[in-house]
Amino acid sequence: MPTPIIPVQPIGRFAPSPTGELHLGSLTTALASFCHIKSIGGKWLLRIEDTDTERCDQQFTEQILIDLEALGLYWDGDIIYQSERIDIYNDYLHSAASAHLWLSVLA
Numbered sequence: 001m002p003t004p005i006i007p008v009q010p011i012g013r014f015a016p017s018p019t020g021e022l023h024l025g026s027l028t029t030a031l032a033s034f035c036h037i038k039s040i041g042g043k044w045l046l047r048i049e050d051t052d053t054e055r056c057d058q059q060f061t062e063q064i065l066i067d068l069e070a071l072g073l074y075w076d077g078d079i080i081y082q083s084e085r086i087d088i089y090n091d092y093l094h095s096a097a098s099a100h101l102w103l104s105v106l107a
Helices: 024-039 058-070 082-106
Strands: 011-014 042-048
Touching: 011 024, 024 042, 042 058
Parallel strands: 011 042
Antiparallel strands: none
């Protein structure tokens, strides 16, 4: 018997850096991304690229959220902040480096 195909909901995302106000290029990207993913029944996620601690500012993050909502671009789920995921990335890099070292020893 064939394995049933389980449909997967497509996921799109917009990932602005809060180093200033949204400019026309970013807004165009957000709008295109939102319209495309919603037209195919997908979820639209918002990820804030806030790892540049010297240039990123909370006031810009807040303004980005206000601007997106004012344009009717509502994201699905919680906002993902890259700065809150540093440990995840470091763990992955450590695991990948350890695996590479192990493979190098075996070679």
